[in-house]
Amino acid sequence: MRPWRAWAQTFQIDHDVLAEQRGSLVARFCRLGGWAIVATGVVHLLQGNLAMGLLNAAVSLLLLRNAARLRAAQVPLVPFELLAMLLIAAILTSTYLQGMPGLLWSYPMLFLLFFALPHRKALLFCGLLVVPVCVMAQLTLGTGLALRVLFSLAFVLLMILMVLRLIGQLQQTLMQQAITDPLTGCYNRRHLQMQLDTLSLPAQAAAGPGPVLLAIDVDHFKRINDRHGHGRGDEVLQDLVRLIGTRQRLGDLLFRTGGEEFMLLLPRASEADALQVAEALRQRVAASGLLGAEPLTVSIGVSALAAVRDVEAWLRAADAALYEAKRRGRDQVVLAGAPAVDLAA
Numbered sequence: 341m342r343p344w345r346a347w348a349q350t351f352q353i354d355h356d357v358l359a360e361q362r363g364s365l366v367a368r369f370c371r372l373g374g375w376a377i378v379a380t381g382v383v384h385l386l387q388g389n390l391a392m393g394l395l396n397a398a399v400s401l402l403l404l405r406n407a408a409r410l411r412a413a414q415v416p417l418v419p420f421e422l423l424a425m426l427l428i429a430a431i432l433t434s435t436y437l438q439g440m441p442g443l444l445w446s447y448p449m450l451f452l453l454f455f456a457l458p459h460r461k462a463l464l465f466c467g468l469l470v471v472p473v474c475v476m477a478q479l480t481l482g483t484g485l486a487l488r489v490l491f492s493l494a495f496v497l498l499m500i501l502m503v504l505r506l507i508g509q510l511q512q513t514l515m516q517q518a519i520t521d522p523l524t525g526c527y528n529r530r531h532l533q534m535q536l537d538t539l540s541l542p543a544q545a546a547a548g549p550g551p552v553l554l555a556i557d558v559d560h561f562k563r564i565n566d567r568h569g570h571g572r573g574d575e576v577l578q579d580l581v582r583l584i585g586t587r588q589r590l591g592d593l594l595f596r597t598g599g600e601e602f603m604l605l606l607p608r609a610s611e612a613d614a615l616q617v618a619e620a621l622r623q624r625v626a627a628s629g630l631l632g633a634e635p636l637t638v639s640i641g642v643s644a645l646a647a648v649r650d651v652e653a654w655l656r657a658a659d660a661a662l663y664e665a666k667r668r669g670r671d672q673v674v675l676a677g678a679p680a681v682d683l684a685a
C-alpha cells in the first residue's frame with residue numbers, strides 16, 4: 341500500500357461509531373450549553389445589557405428543555421441539525437463583528453459537530469463552518485492569521501477523526517471478543533442467539549431452501565479428558581473446529597454452544613444437502629485420527645427451519661435429533677422427526 345494511502349486511512353471512519361450514544365451525547369451537550377449560556381446571560385444582565393441577557397435566557401431555556409426531552413427519549417424541541425446551523429451562524433456573525441473572540445468558538449464547535457452528528461453530516465457542517473470562518477478571519481484579521489486559523493482548525497479536525505477511528509476500532513475488537521469463543525475461535529452461543537434473532541421466517545421461506553442447523557457433539561468427550569488430560573481435550577476441540585472449517589461453505593456459521601457441543605448453521609441448504617454435509621463431516625471426524633489409534637467420533641442432529649414453526653422449536657428439534665443420535669449408539673446423523681435411516685450405507 342502506498343504510504344499516503346496508509347496515512348489517509350488513519351482518518352477514515354467506516355461506520356457511525358457513536359450512533360448508539362448519540363441521544364445521550366446530544367442531551368449532555370445541550371445541558372452543558374444551556375448552563376453555560378445561563379452564566380453568560382447573567383454577566384450580560386450585570387453589565388446592564390438587557391436584550392442580550394434575555395436572548396441568552398431564551399436560548400438556555402431551549403437547550404435545557406431539549407436536554408430534558410432527549411433524556412426522556414422524546415423528540416427534541418429543536419433538532420440538533422437546526423441548533424448546529426444557528427450556532428454556526430452565531431459564530432460567523434460574532435467573528436465578523438468581533439474577530440478573534442468569536443472565531444475561538446469554532447474549535448469546540450468542531451468537536452460538537454463530530455460527536456453529535458453522523459459522520460457525513462458532520463463533514464458537511466464542518467465545511468459550512470470552516471470555510472466562511474477562514475474567509476471572515478482573512479477579512480478581519482489579515483491573511484497571516486487567517487492561514488494560522490485554517491491550519492489549526494485542520495489539525496483539530498484530523499485529531500477528531502483519529503479519535504473517532506480509534507473508538508470504531510475498539511468497538512469492533514470488543515464486539516469480536518463478545519461473539520467469539522476464546523478456545524476455538526469460532527462463534528459463541530451469544531452470536532448464535534443474535535443470528536437467530538435477526539431471522540425473519542417469512543423472508544426465509546420466500547428466499548428458497550434453508551436454513552438448516554446441525555447440532556454436533558463429540559462422543560464420550562469426558563473419557564478423552566479423563567484419559568489424555570484437559571489440555572489434550574482442549575486441543576481436540578480446536579482440531580475439530582479446524583476440521584469443520586475445511587468443510588464449511590461461504591456463509592455457513594459455526595458456533596460453540598457448550599463444552600463439546602457445536603451448532604453449524606447452513607443458511608442456504610436443503611434438508612438433503614444438510615444431511616450430506618453432516619454425514620461427510622461425521623465420516624471425516626471418524627477418519628481424522630486426531631486421537632491416534634483411539635476412535636474420535638461425533639453425533640449430529642439435523643433440523644431444517646422449514647420443518648418447524650419457530651426458531652425456538654427449531655433449536656429444540658436439532659437438540660432432540662442429536663440426543664436421538666446419541667441414544668441410537670453415537671457416531672451417526674439423525675434428521676429431526678425422521679425415522680431411523682442408515683445414512684452411512
Ligand SMILES: Nc1nc2c(ncn2[C@@H]2O[C@H](COP(=O)(O)OP(=O)(O)OP(=O)(O)O)[C@@H](O)[C@H]2O)c(=O)[nH]1
Pocket residue numbers: 523557558559560561562563565569570571572573574577598599600666670
Ligand atoms: N477439555 C475440555 N473439556 C471440556 C470443556 N468444556 C466441557 N468439557 C468437558 O466435556 C465433558 C462432557 O461430558 P459429557 O457431557 O458427559 O458428555 P460426553 O462424555 O461427551 O458423553 P456423550 O456426549 O454422551 O457422548 C465433561 O467432562 C466436561 O468437563 C472444555 O472447554 N475443554
